[in-house]
Amino acid sequence: MASGHHQGQAVAVVKPQTYMNRSGSVLAPFRSDESFDPSRDLLVLVDDVALDVGTFRLRGAGSAGGHNGLKSIEGSLRRQDYARLRIGIGPRPLEVDDLADFVLDRLLPAERQSLDALLDPMAEAVECWLADGIERAMSRFNRTERKKDPS
Numbered sequence: 001m002a003s004g005h006h007q008g009q010a011v012a013v014v015k016p017q018t019y020m021n022r023s024g025s026v027l028a029p030f031r032s033d034e035s036f037d038p039s040r041d042l043l044v045l046v047d048d049v050a051l052d053v054g055t056f057r058l059r060g061a062g063s064a065g066g067h068n069g070l071k072s073i074e075g076s077l078r079r080q081d082y083a084r085l086r087i088g089i090g091p092r093p094l095e096v097d098d099l100a101d102f103v104l105d106r107l108l109p110a111e112r113q114s115l116d117a118l119l120d121p122m123a124e125a126v127e128c129w130l131a132d133g134i135e136r137a138m139s140r141f142n143r144t145e146r147k148k149d150p151s
Contacts, residue, residue, distance in 0.1 A: 001013065001015075007131065014026050024076030028076070031077070038079060039079075043085060043129055044070070044073060044082060045085045046067060047103060048086040048089065049103070051089075054088060054115070054117065054118065055118075056086060056121070056122055057142055058125060058129070058141055059083065060083055060135065061081040062080060063080060070084070083134040087115070089103065089111075121141070
């Protein structure tokens with residue numbers, strides 16, 4: 001965990017050190033804080049095979065869509081209304097049977113380059129979310145020409 005301030009606003013960046021399907025456990029200290037409102041105060045960055053490499057999409061709420069990390073977070077929070085920044089890593093190649101093998105495999109050089117090119121726009125999206133909330137961030141960053149999001 002790292003914490004600090006961005007434009008006078010307290011922020012914390014938390015990376016679970018557990019298996020993905022137990023990642024919701026890192027939220028325990030935040031849940032015990034009465035001022036913590038996941039719909040306002042939480043942005044989860046997550047890989048998404050339903051989005052092409054080189055794309056990202058912000059969501060203000062929704063289901064886990066089969067993602068075990070999001071299932072764990074929803075189980076921990078007992079709610080689905082928290083923001084997420086979904087980072088495209090797909091689609092899974094047809095010859096790969098096990099989704100875990102695909103998700104945990106090394107990126108190809110072209111995939112790495114595509115994801116590296118997203119770092120600045122994703123950072124801007126996070127800063128927009130911090131300053132103006134998820135609705136404004138979605139309006140600004142989801143409107144660009146990207147592949148259709150199936151969820």
